[in-house]
Amino acid sequence: MTGRPHVLLSAAQSLDGYLDDAGSTRLLLSNEDDFAEVDRLRAEADAILVGAGTVRADNPRLLVRSAELRRERVAAGRPEQPVKVTVTSSGKLDPASRFFTVGDTEKLVYAPRGSADSLSAVATVVDVGSPPRLDRVLDDLGARGIRTLLVEGGGAVHTQFLDAGLADELRLAIAPIMVGDPRAPRFLGPGAFPRPLELTEVRRLGDVAVLRYRVAAEPSSLDLLRLRQAIDLADECPPSSTFRVGAVVGLPDGTVLATGHSGEGDPRNHAEEAALSKLDPHDPRLADATMYSSLEPCSDRASHPKSCTQLILETAIPRVVMAWREPSLFVEAEGVERLVAAGRRVIEVPALASEVRRANTHLPGVRP
Numbered sequence: 409m410t411g412r413p414h415v416l417l418s419a420a421q422s423l424d425g426y427l428d429d430a431g432s433t434r435l436l437l438s439n440e441d442d443f444a445e446v447d448r449l450r451a452e453a454d455a456i457l458v459g460a461g462t463v464r465a466d467n468p469r470l471l472v473r474s475a476e477l478r479r480e481r482v483a484a485g486r487p488e489q490p491v492k493v494t495v496t497s498s499g500k501l502d503p504a505s506r507f508f509t510v511g512d513t514e515k516l517v518y519a520p521r522g523s524a525d526s527l528s529a530v531a532t533v534v535d536v537g538s539p540p541r542l543d544r545v546l547d548d549l550g551a552r553g554i555r556t557l558l559v560e561g562g563g564a565v566h567t568q569f570l571d572a573g574l575a576d577e578l579r580l581a582i583a584p585i586m587v588g589d590p591r592a593p594r595f596l597g598p599g600a601f602p603r604p605l606e607l608t609e610v611r612r613l614g615d616v617a618v619l620r621y622r623v624a625a626e627p628s629s630l631d632l633l634r635l636r637q638a639i640d641l642a643d644e645c646p647p648s649s650t651f652r653v654g655a656v657v658g659l660p661d662g663t664v665l666a667t668g669h670s671g672e673g674d675p676r677n678h679a680e681e682a683a684l685s686k687l688d689p690h691d692p693r694l695a696d697a698t699m700y701s702s703l704e705p706c707s708d709r710a711s712h713p714k715s716c717t718q719l720i721l722e723t724a725i726p727r728v729v730m731a732w733r734e735p736s737l738f739v740e741a742e743g744v745e746r747l748v749a750a751g752r753r754v755i756e757v758p759a760l761a762s763e764v765r766r767a768n769t770h771l772p773g774v775r776p
């Protein structure tokens with residue numbers, strides 16, 4: 409979405425993927441040169457975000473340390489320090505933590521209404537839902553003029569940014585240390601991650617390896633091509649009193665595995681169902697495939713025992729790209745929620761939704 413800041417994730421990890429050890433003091437994985445580079449990244453950012461877990465565990469300052477970098481910011485007409493940002497569902501943050509008490513800069517806390525009232529004297533508390541949605545956090549930051557956001561962790565926050573497809577870049581510093589303790593926090597937990605990332609930089613800073621990646625833009629141009637193909641397939645649907653939908657199952661190399669449209673084969677068939685009926689649900693290629701559907705896959709239906717969401721979940725298809733969320737005409741659809749809850753990645757392309765509505769103006773209340 410335009411207006412959101414560019415999001416750079418930054419983390420230092422051990423060779424075995426940990427952000428810290430399980431002890432009470434912070435494990436320094438970066439060396440002096442790496443910390444200096446991270447300070448430069450801070451100086452380039454309009455805002456720095458960490459999760460509430462990091463505020464509690466590390467009591468970080470989140471300030472640009474170098475006086476020279478601070479002077480450069482001021483000389484460029486920018487505030488001396490970036491805005492500090494955190495997210496919390498519980499609101500359990502100590503107003504006396506350094507996040508709030510050090511640095512003459514704005515502090516933003518994204519927290520559900522009523523959960524962080526004790527922080528309103530030391531920060532601007534913003535309600536973007538319960539739990540706070542990171543896409544809405546980015547919309548709000550964009551509206552506040554934040555153009556570049558540095559996310560410094562911890563693991564839960566990095567996982568969510570990558571899982572939700574909200575990160576643009578990742579910088580990883582890898583220290584020559586093994587932590588080897590399952591109680592310690594890991595860089596990433598489970599998630600439906602975009603893959604592969606594009607490696608843009610490999611460097612050494614002493615004994616620390618610095619890797620930088622670009623996270624592929626989603627939807628990609630291939631995603632848009634296939635989604636448009638799915639939308640066009642709805643023109644093949646026979647006249648119907650329900651939704652006219654098209655679906656394509658495709659691979660990242662451009663192969664189309666199957667297509668379908670509503671009413672194909674049987675008047676009650678849905679588009680995703682028609683496409684999946686042409687494939688073996690255990691076809692190993694489905695583990696890399698994307699289901700493109702002009703409409704959100706259905707979650708409940710009277711006409712057939714299995715919903716399209718269920719049919720997708722019975723395959724290994726990891727991604728669904730769709731244009732229009734099902735409006736509440738027949739049922740309260742929960743396709744997106746169920747797919748996401750099952751660890752599948754759902755990418756909505758609302759910019760193409762009007763084309764899907766145009767194919768469905770026979771339904772009550774639907775306008776392009």
Ligand SMILES: NC(=O)C1=CN([C@@H]2O[C@H](COP(=O)(O)OP(=O)(O)OC[C@H]3O[C@@H](n4cnc5c(N)ncnc54)[C@H](OP(=O)(O)O)[C@@H]3O)[C@@H](O)[C@H]2O)C=CC1
Pocket residue numbers: 418419420421426427428434435437458459460461462463465466495496497498499500539540541542560561562563564565566568593
């Ligand atoms: N090596 C490195 O580069 C870094 C290491 N670390 C280490 O990582 C550890 C902390 O990581 P971790 O425990 O994963 O914690 P995080 O910093 O990722 O914070 C997790 C907490 O943030 C809040 N939160 C996360 N996502 C959301 C959301 N979408 N909406 C609302 N609240 C949200 C929740 O707070 P709440 O519980 O209040 O609801 C959650 O418990 C520490 O040991 C720290 O030292 C941290 C940063 C960098």
Ligand SMILES: Nc1c(N[C@@H]2O[C@H](COP(=O)(O)O)[C@@H](O)[C@H]2O)[nH]c(=O)[nH]c1=O
Pocket residue numbers: 419420427434435436437438442443446458462463466467468469470471560561
């Ligand atoms: N341990 C660790 C990092 N930890 C990050 O640095 C924050 C501390 O900020 P401050 O109090 O301003 O120094 C901490 O909360 C976490 O986000 N960063 C790194 O680049 N390398 C490291 O090894």
